[in-house]
Amino acid sequence: MEQKTLANWQREAAALSIEGRAFIDGEYRPASTTHRFDCRSPIDGGLLTQVADCGAPEVDLAVRAARHAFDAGVWAGLNPRVRKAILLRWAALMREHQDELALLETLDVGKPIADTTTVDVPGAIYCIEWFAEAIDKVGGEVVPADRHLVGLVTREPVGVVAAIVPWNFPLLMASWKFAPALAAGNSVVLKPSEKAPLTALRIAQLAHDAGVPAGVFNVLPGTGEPGKLLALHRDVDCVAFTGSTQVGKLIMQYAGQSNLKRVWLELGGKSPNIVMPDCPDLERAARSAAGAIFYNMGEMCTAGSRLLVHREIKDVFIDGLIAAARRYVPGNPLDPATSMGAIVDPAQLARVLDYIEAGRAEATLLHGGAQVLRESGGYYVEPTVFDVATPDAKIAREEIFGPVLSVITFDTIDEAVRLANDSDYGLAAAVWTSNLTTAHDVARRLRAGTVWVNGYDEGGDMNFPFGGYRQSGNGRDKSLHALEKYTELKSTLIRLR
Missing domain, CATH: 3.40.309.10 (Aldehyde Dehydrogenase; Chain A, domain 2)
Structure with a gap:
């Protein structure tokens, strides 16, 4: 296929339709307060679109939708092979729209198009495919126990996962959170950075088109408040955060102030x-x-x-x-x-x-x-x-x-x-x-x-876990070790006689 030129990409950028509304419970919605913020391109400072600045009403609505979907079992209750097939369809749709997603990423954060077309978007697709393929291959354990007992150790989805992700690799870092969380059977509320919300909002519709049930994958753009509210929310079971060490410490504090939700942090570095x-x-x-x-x-x-x-x-x-x-x-x-x-x-x-x-x-x-x-x-x-x-x-x-x-x-x-x-x-x-x-x-x-x-x-x-020591955080993205972070371990002991 002939490589696109600068003029090609500029024409596609001019014709691009950009979505700025939140995605909640299977559909795009404006913020209830009609508050919006400007999304500008670092390429030239030009206005790309206005994006919904979500607050408490949207956070509550998205978490409620995610909780309802989880409790109803519309995703967690599916046969693992069915969840796998849906995630693979989602990845296939993203591949069909790969140039569009790469263009959105480049316009939004200023990355070279040569990188977004070869690294960021293909990497996110690969991540979804990798965890999709793991769904029906990761099982539990039968534990040695007394003869009158059958001992089982199983993993269950943790519930509602809030993923708060950064702007430097917006789509790729998001996929490192939502792919294992969804593969494990959780519902997800994704909070992209206000500096880079566009690809997250676009892939939400593609997820819905692929068959991800309403409420299972929600996207809340906003200028900061949604992240804090999600970390404080008592109906969120886990928060996965990538960003600065300073904000990561606050996320951990918010979790402690609320329901002691699981907190996985991937923070700064000076390598x-x-x-x-x-x-x-x-x-x-x-x-x-x-x-x-x-x-x-x-x-x-x-x-x-x-x-x-x-x-x-x-x-x-x-x-x-x-x-x-x-x-x-x-x-x-x-x-x-x-x-x-x-x-x-x-x-x-x-x-x-x-x-x-x-x-x-x-x-x-x-x-x-x-x-x-x-x-x-x-x-x-x-x-x-x-x-x-x-x-x-x-x-x-x-x-x-x-x-x-x-x-x-x-x-x-x-x-x-x-x-x-x-x-x-x-x-x-x-x-x-x-x-x-x-x-x-x-x-x-x-x-x-x-x-x-x-x-x-x-x-x-994807086989290598990614994370750090000390103030670089306590979580791990990628690999089956990441999949474990979005599950709870359960011991079941069955008395036979």
Whole structure:
């Protein structure tokens, strides 16, 4: 099939019909107060549509619909093979509308269309298919017990799941929540970020078209209040949240203040990327280090924002790093040739620029550091690299969520591990070495939920659980371990005589 051009995508964008209403109990509905907020594209600051700003009435309505559907068994009570077939139909419909969904994602958050068409949307479809296929293959246990007993351990859906998801990978991160939750038989109320609500609202109709019963999958856009209300709601059984550590702590507090609902948190990161002097391929490692922080404009919780380089190879490695960074040129995200898109909104742009200014005062700027393409009306920042003399520098400790890299020098393996673990976070890490012993030893010592050896951000496979240590959260997305998070364990003992 012929690849679409910038002009093709611009024409499709101009003709796109965008839905901004909430999706509750099987249909689109405006907010009861008629309050709406502007949804603007970071590409050029232009208005895409107005979106329902949901509040307490919509939250109560959606939770009530979800609870009714769950109690009636219209989803949880289906034969697992039937639920599987419906989810697979949903994934197939999303594939039919793949370009539309990719275009919505690019317009909404400024991602390059080359990424949304090859990573974000296909990844979300794959996630739904993966968990759909797991539905009729995961069973319970028959437990060894006294001869007069039959002991069973079964998993049951937890009930109503509130999924509160971020704006950096809106559709993909949402699928990591709702796919296992639905596969387990739960009803879901999805709260997308107000910065990126459009794909969530579109796939709700596709879910309904595929046969997901009314009330089982609901979407509540809003500017913040719906998330708090869902976390406080006494008829929500579980809340799954991906976002900042600060908000995650509040979500946990709200759960404790209400019904002690299950809380699964995937939070921030300040991930270390360690390059040893025996790195097997410095050029590939430099390209990977650039991708680890500049892909998706650095708006990634796993971003390799701390690059730890051995003093012996530092100068030559930085030369390769800067050369790789130059390949990330901010441009129109609708152009398939664009490698780096726009920062999501003016607030995030200001945050990134503030950190860059802090970096100028406490470190040495090696590359980038400027806002660009101002004439477009959009929000673009160059890939930025700092040489940081002290690991206590603000830019080396705090999550920026932008294309800003801190390079830190070390002299020994022990120093590298100490620097890597000296963080409030523990989401991801990497080490580059030719020594098998060093690889295993450092990987064991790094306090992170995912460790890559001689790579970064490798493996989009759903078999690997995703989550972190410490203040990076307590939950796990992906894999059968995620499926477990949306179920309750039940022990049943049957007396035979």
